[in-house]
Amino acid sequence: MAGPTVVALAGGVGGARLAEGLQAHLGSRLAVVVNTADDCDRHGLRVMPDHDTVLYTLAGVEQAALGWGIEGDTHAVMDQLGAYGEPTWFSLGDRDLALHIVRTAALRKGARPTEACLAAQRSLGLAARILPMTDEPVATAVATDDGWLEFQEYFVHRRQAPEVRALRFDGIEAARPTPEVAAALDEAAAIIVGPSNPLVSIGPILAVPGMREGIAAARARGVPVAAVSPIIGGRALKGPADRMLASLGHESSALGVARLYADIVDVFVLDAADAALAPEIEALGVRALVIDTVMGDDASRALLADEVLRLLNVVGAA
Numbered sequence: 127m128a129g130p131t132v133v134a135l136a137g138g139v140g141g142a143r144l145a146e147g148l149q150a151h152l153g154s155r156l157a158v159v160v161n162t163a164d165d166c167d168r169h170g171l172r173v174m175p176d177h178d179t180v181l182y183t184l185a186g187v188e189q190a191a192l193g194w195g196i197e198g199d200t201h202a203v204m205d206q207l208g209a210y211g212e213p214t215w216f217s218l219g220d221r222d223l224a225l226h227i228v229r230t231a232a233l234r235k236g237a238r239p240t241e242a243c244l245a246a247q248r249s250l251g252l253a254a255r256i257l258p259m260t261d262e263p264v265a266t267a268v269a270t271d272d273g274w275l276e277f278q279e280y281f282v283h284r285r286q287a288p289e290v291r292a293l294r295f296d297g298i299e300a301a302r303p304t305p306e307v308a309a310a311l312d313e314a315a316a317i318i319v320g321p322s323n324p325l326v327s328i329g330p331i332l333a334v335p336g337m338r339e340g341i342a343a344a345r346a347r348g349v350p351v352a353a354v355s356p357i358i359g360g361r362a363l364k365g366p367a368d369r370m371l372a373s374l375g376h377e378s379s380a381l382g383v384a385r386l387y388a389d390i391v392d393v394f395v396l397d398a399a400d401a402a403l404a405p406e407i408e409a410l411g412v413r414a415l416v417i418d419t420v421m422g423d424d425a426s427r428a429l430l431a432d433e434v435l436r437l438l439n440v441v442g443a444a
C-alpha cells in the first residue's frame with residue numbers, strides 16, 4: 127500500500143463517479159465502502175447493484191448514460207428468461223449476468239460477499255478496493271401508500287413513483303462492519319461521504335451498528351471527514367433523493383443533507399449554486415466548502431476529487 131488509505135462511502139451512480147475521480151489520484155490507496163441494502167436475488171442469482179455500479183465505473187466499463195450495467199451489453203439471456211415466463215423488469219445484461227453467476231457460485235461454496243466481490247475486482251484489474259459495508263444480509267424496505275415495497279420493486283419496477291412514507295433496513299441490527307471495513311477505517315487518512323442518496327445509500331451504511339463509532343474514532347484521531355452534497359439547487363442530479371428527503375420530513379436542499387451528516391463530518395462540500403446556504407451549514411458546526419461539484423465528465427470528476435483531497439490535505443499519489 128503506497129501511503130495512507132482514503133475511505134469513501136458510496137451508493138449508486140453519484141458516489142461511483144466521485145470514486146472514479148478519487149481512484150485516478152489514489153489508485154490502491156482508495157477503499158470504497160458501498161451500500162448493500164439494495165442487494166437482491168434475481169433468477170436465483172445474488173445481485174449487488176451498488177457494489178456493481180462502483181465496480182463497473184472504476185473499471186471504466188459502466189453504461190455511461192445510466193451509470194449501472196456494462197456499456198454495450200446484450201440481453202439475449204433476459205429475452206429468453208422472458209420466454210420462460212420470468213419477470214424481465216429488472217434488466218440484467220449478458221455480461222453483467224456473468225458476474226452474478228460467478229459471485230453466486232462463490233457464495234454457495236461459503237465465501238463471504240466481501241471475498242466474492244474482491245475476487246471480481248481483482249479479475250477486472252481494479253486499483254482501488256470496493257468493500258461491502260457488511261457481510262450480513264440487510265434489505266431496505268420502503269413504506270408507500272401501497273404498503274411496504276422491496277427496494278428494487280420501488281426503485282425500478284414502480285420507477286420511484288410512490289411517495290416514500292418511511293424506510294426500514296431489515297437485518298441491520300444483526301449487521302456489523304466487515305473486518306475489511308473496520309481495518310480501512312482504522313488506517314484511514316481521510317474519509318469522504320460521496321454524493322449518494324443520504325437516506326437509502328449512505329443511510330444504510332451509517333446505520334450498520336459500529337459504523338458511526340468507527341468514523342467517530344477516526345475523527346478523534348484527527349482524520350478529516352468530508353461529505354459531498356448530492357443535492358444541488360434543491361434537486362438531485364439523478365434518482366429520488368430530493369423527493370425522498372421532502373416526503374420523509376427533511377429539507378430537500380444541501381442544508382437538509384448537511385443536517386443529516388453534521389454529527390459525523392468536519393466539512394460539507396456544496397455546489398456554487400448553493401453558496402447562500404453556507405452560513406446556515408457553518409452554523410451546524412460544519413465547515414462549508416463551495417466548489418463546482420457537477421461531475422459531467424472524467425476531467426471534472428477528477429477535478430472534484432482533487433479539490434476534496436486537497437481540502438483533506440491528502441496529496442494524491444500523482
Ligand code: FO1
Nearest residue numbers: 138164174175178194215216217218281282
Ligand atoms: N435500474 C433501473 O432503473 N432499471 C433496471 O432494469 C436496472 C437493472 C439493474 C441491474 C443490475 C444492477 O446492478 C443495477 C440495475 N439497476 C437498474 C440500477 C439499480 O436499481 C440502482 O443502481 C440501485 O439499486 C440504486 O442505487
